[in-house]
Amino acid sequence: MTQPAPAPLRAAVLGLGMMGRHHARILxxxxxxxxxxxxDPAGDRHGAVRDAELVFPSLERxxxxxxxxxAVIALPTEEHLPAALALADAGVSMLIEKPLAASSAEAERIIDAIGRRGLAAAVGHVERFNPSLMALRERLLAGQLGDVFLVATERVGPFPERIRDVGVVKDLATHDLDIVRWVADAPIATVSAQTAHRTGRPHEDLVLVTGRLASDVPFNTIVDWLTPTKTRRTRVLGDRGMLVAETVTADLTFYENGRVTSDWTSAQALRGVSEGDATRYALARSEPLRTELEAFRDLVAGDPDAPVVTLAQGLAAVRTAEAVLESAAGGRTVQVAP
Ligand SMILES: NC(=O)c1ccc[n+]([C@@H]2O[C@H](COP(=O)([O-])OP(=O)(O)OC[C@H]3O[C@@H](n4cnc5c(N)ncnc54)[C@H](O)[C@@H]3O)[C@@H](O)[C@H]2O)c1
Known part of the structure; x- marks a missing residue:
């Protein structure tokens, strides 16, 4: 006899801003x-919810x-802690937008409250669901590049006016600090950083990070809110060439080291001796946010292997961001707490 289909899970979104409206659309x-x-106390300004009766001014209502x-918490970062505590109190499983919280102390309080209630939870590091990065990681772990020499990321673009509570390190570089650790499959061990404040806001708007993974692979990250064009790139260099993921377009390209030699020495000198073929892979382009929400739904439905970003991984990104800020403030290399 076939089993009846399980009852659908009842899902809510807290915050209908830039991110929450997309969560609402997909859910x-x-x-x-x-x-x-x-x-959302400000209402549904983006027209994200089809039935206006389903928009409430407070979680209590x-x-x-x-x-x-x-529920998905898509609130300004400083609001993640009170919202997560209220949801935990009500026994609601949650996906918390990245960064998990404004500080590691707040992230630990969230983890503790969720753990005590035994609820399912995940963090919205949506880049992990970008088809180009997923394919890059799969190829890397399958050994396509051989020895890995370097992981380098770039996330630059104009300032989004709405973000006021945190700087570029916690708001954006947490993506990169998570990506670096995830694609190379090793925790970040040390960071050395420089920040800049160019636009008169209380928080930094540019950061450069150089660091080393526990596997001894060096990495490098540049993130800013000062560049007129938007770039989101992850580049991994290895023994056999380089994989480059562009997450805005979800493109993945492999630049192979050359195997042929040539006697055309002047061109070789200009192009570098090991330039080989470049291959742009054809990828199935599913919307990353939808893939993320499918994984969260499956986790809540009881699948312990659903591929979500865990709270511990969200905490690691916040802790590493704090180490980056400490390094920039003190002008020294900082060890990242395990
Ligand atoms: N995963 C990503 O790539 C990504 C991208 C952008 C933002 N984010 C994260 O999503 C979160 C929200 O960012 P955003 O850009 O959507 O911000 P936003 O300012 O556009 O939206 C926040 C919304 O929350 C509402 N709000 C504020 N306090 C509230 C409360 N107590 N209860 C209910 N609603 C409340 C505001 O009215 C606003 O509509 C942040 O944590 C941010 O870091 C993640």
């Missing part, structure tokens, strides 16, 4: 999920009106 159409509602099994 209203995700199989296995029933949209329970959204919370939402929870009075309906049952919620899982």
């Amino acid at each position: 209203q159409a995700l199989p296995g999920v029933a949209f329970a509602g959204a919370v 939402l929870l009075e009106a309906t049952r919620v099994d899982m």
